[in-house]
Amino acid sequence: MSSQNAIGVFDSGLGGLSAVKEFMNLLPNEKIVYFGDTGRVPYGTRSRDTIRKYAFQDANFLLTHDVKMIVAACGTVSSVAGSALEQKLSVPYTGVVNPTAYTAVRKTKNGKIGVIGTAATVGSHSYKLRLQKLDPSVEVFEQACPLFVSLVENGIIHRDDQITRLVVRRYMAELKEQEVDTVILGCTHFPLLREAISDYMGEDVALVDSGFETASYAAKVLGEKNLLSDDDTPKTPEFFVSDTPDGFESVAGLFLGRDMVHSVTQIDIEQY
Numbered sequence: 001m002s003s004q005n006a007i008g009v010f011d012s013g014l015g016g017l018s019a020v021k022e023f024m025n026l027l028p029n030e031k032i033v034y035f036g037d038t039g040r041v042p043y044g045t046r047s048r049d050t051i052r053k054y055a056f057q058d059a060n061f062l063l064t065h066d067v068k069m070i071v072a073a074c075g076t077v078s079s080v081a082g083s084a085l086e087q088k089l090s091v092p093y094t095g096v097v098n099p100t101a102y103t104a105v106r107k108t109k110n111g112k113i114g115v116i117g118t119a120a121t122v123g124s125h126s127y128k129l130r131l132q133k134l135d136p137s138v139e140v141f142e143q144a145c146p147l148f149v150s151l152v153e154n155g156i157i158h159r160d161d162q163i164t165r166l167v168v169r170r171y172m173a174e175l176k177e178q179e180v181d182t183v184i185l186g187c188t189h190f191p192l193l194r195e196a197i198s199d200y201m202g203e204d205v206a207l208v209d210s211g212f213e214t215a216s217y218a219a220k221v222l223g224e225k226n227l228l229s230d231d232d233t234p235k236t237p238e239f240f241v242s243d244t245p246d247g248f249e250s251v252a253g254l255f256l257g258r259d260m261v262h263s264v265t266q267i268d269i270e271q272y
């Protein structure tokens with residue numbers, strides 16, 4: 001395994017690009033190969049078996065690019081297929097659950113943590129189990145927020161938008177009532193709603209972004225394994241999707257927080 005190989009990042013769709021944004025900030029000299037399963041998104045409403053099958057196909061595709069590490073930048077995949085991927089993959093793996101939970105238990109002061117994610121993520125209790133393993137005294141309050149994914153995909157994310165504010169209030173009211181002081185944004189789409197969520201919860205509530213924590217953790221793992229690239233030229237990610245790449249640029253710009261020249265290729269994920 002060479003340190004010059006790329007880091008493979010995948011998600012059920014384009015939400016994982018919010019994690020790629022953090023990788024590009026933290027590790028600009030690392031080559032990223034990203035796969036977004038745009039032809040089969042969403043995963044969050046699917047069964048365990050289907051999510052696992054898809055997750056292994058996605059990882060197998062990235063392995064064909066000789067990646068040195070695989071990152072599931074997807075709350076749903078990390079929650080439902082994370083342990084299986086970790087056991088079976090031939091390269092280092094991380095999902096978003098463990099690094100994010102690790103930071104959340106360190107951030108909370110009153111021991112009350114909220115977790116928001118897709119129905120599959122919340123149904124798996126992945127974050128709750130991990131948080132309580134790290135600190136059995138924390139209280140965890142979980143809330144599935146499926147409409148958040150649709151809001152983000154339709155660009156209805158502005159903190160002053162009435163629809164955004166209404167949906168945020170509907171989902172977050174219970175967590176606010178429980179007086180959580182830390183909320184895990186357990187889905188790759190949710191960082192785009194950070195401002196609206198923070199406006200509702202109040203600025204004293206810490207919002208933990210799974211993309212940022214995962215990129216930091218991946219950097220640590222690669223460092224420990226002497227797999228960080230020593231080539232100091234900034235790299236541009238290479239993108240692959242399973243549906244038409246039409247419209248990729250505008251959505252990618254939203255998640256990446258910047259406009260850039262994209263190389264995006266459509267592949268047939270059912271082959272892997």
Ligand code: DGL
Nearest residue numbers: 012042043044075076188
């Ligand atoms: N990427 C998914 C996640 O982070 C959200 C979209 C989906 O349901 O596939 O959980």
